[in-house]
Amino acid sequence: MGSIAFPAPVLPGKEAMPAEIGARLTGHPGLQGFLANGGLSLVRVYQMTTPMGDVVTTYQEADSIERSFQNQVDDPSDVAQQLRDHIKGTHGIDIGAQPPPSAEQYLEFSVPGSSRHPGIAFSAPIQPGKTDLLRALGRETAGPRSAEWEANNRENGVNLHRAYIISTPMGDFTSVYFEAPDPTEANRRFAANASDFAAYFKSQVADALGIDFNEPLPPITTVFEAVRASD
Structure with missing residues (x-):
């Protein structure tokens, strides 16, 4: 089992979008299929406001991190398409046009x-x-x-x-x-x-x-969580 956490800055004016897509996908009937196809067992997404703007951090665990990212690019499902559209519109990232984060x-x-x-x-x-x-x-x-x-x-x-x-x-x-x-x-x-x-x-x-960790972190919001159902 592999794991990864990675950042995605939120474009100005798009700060409400991570929570909106999170709420939309949480009850989506295709979510479990998307997780299974990508070998994802856990996905948690968090949003924090910083002096440079909002930043979303995604943490995920998967059978293969490489496979999970490739599935997000290739999967024709509605869940995957909504995610691709969201990532491009909210973060300005076309995940099919660049390598995944390493x-x-x-x-x-x-x-x-x-x-x-x-x-x-x-x-x-x-x-x-x-x-x-x-x-x-x-x-x-x-x-x-x-x-x-x-x-x-x-x-x-x-x-x-x-x-x-x-x-x-x-x-x-x-x-x-x-x-x-x-x-x-x-x-x-x-x-x-x-x-x-x-x-x-x-x-x-x-x-x-350049951060003083003697002070607690600013508020961090959980905007999405998904756990793959047991087989």
């Missing part, structure tokens, strides 16, 4: 055997020349500081935490996704956490992204 995952944490919980995802541009800082952070959290990384997530109430580097024509971005019984409270705990590891972690991402 992600380099640099953070991973999950509680073995944990049930799924609500999530939050957000994206931010990486400061020029700072992408390797995030790669180094990933190596630290997977290696010498893995125990601290695990403890920090558990202290904050997080049971799944993943982050990706996405290369775009506008430069590198990071997209971050995490799950918790209460994601807003988990983010508040992360911002308030003053442990040595939390201070180290927040200083690294602040250097890479």
Whole structure:
């Protein structure tokens, strides 16, 4: 099973569209067929207002990420066509005319055997020349500081935490996704956490992204969620 999170800036004046397409597709009778055809098991879409405008971050899990993106281009179903039209009209992206986003995952944490919980995802541009800082952070959290990384997530109430580097024509971005019984409270705990590891972690991402993570994230809205039915 693969996973990816990736950003899509919202065109000015189109801020209401992600929620509208989300509501339209949630009850669509062809949604489960679309998920099955693309091997998608979970899709969650979030919207956040930033100083540069609204940004949508999509998190998805699939049997094959490559197959899931190709299906979105090729699938003749009404769900796929609505998505293609929405992505072009809301984000200015013609998904059939350019390669799909490719992600380099640099953070991973999950509680073995944990049930799924609500999530939050957000994206931010990486400061020029700072992408390797995030790669180094990933190596630290997977290696010498893995125990601290695990403890920090558990202290904050997080049971799944993943982050990706996405290369775009506008430069590198990071997209971050995490799950918790209460994601807003988990983010508040992360911002308030003053442990040595939390201070180290927040200083690294602040250097890479130019964001002070000692302050909670701005409000993030879930605009769509789909789970593939069990076979």
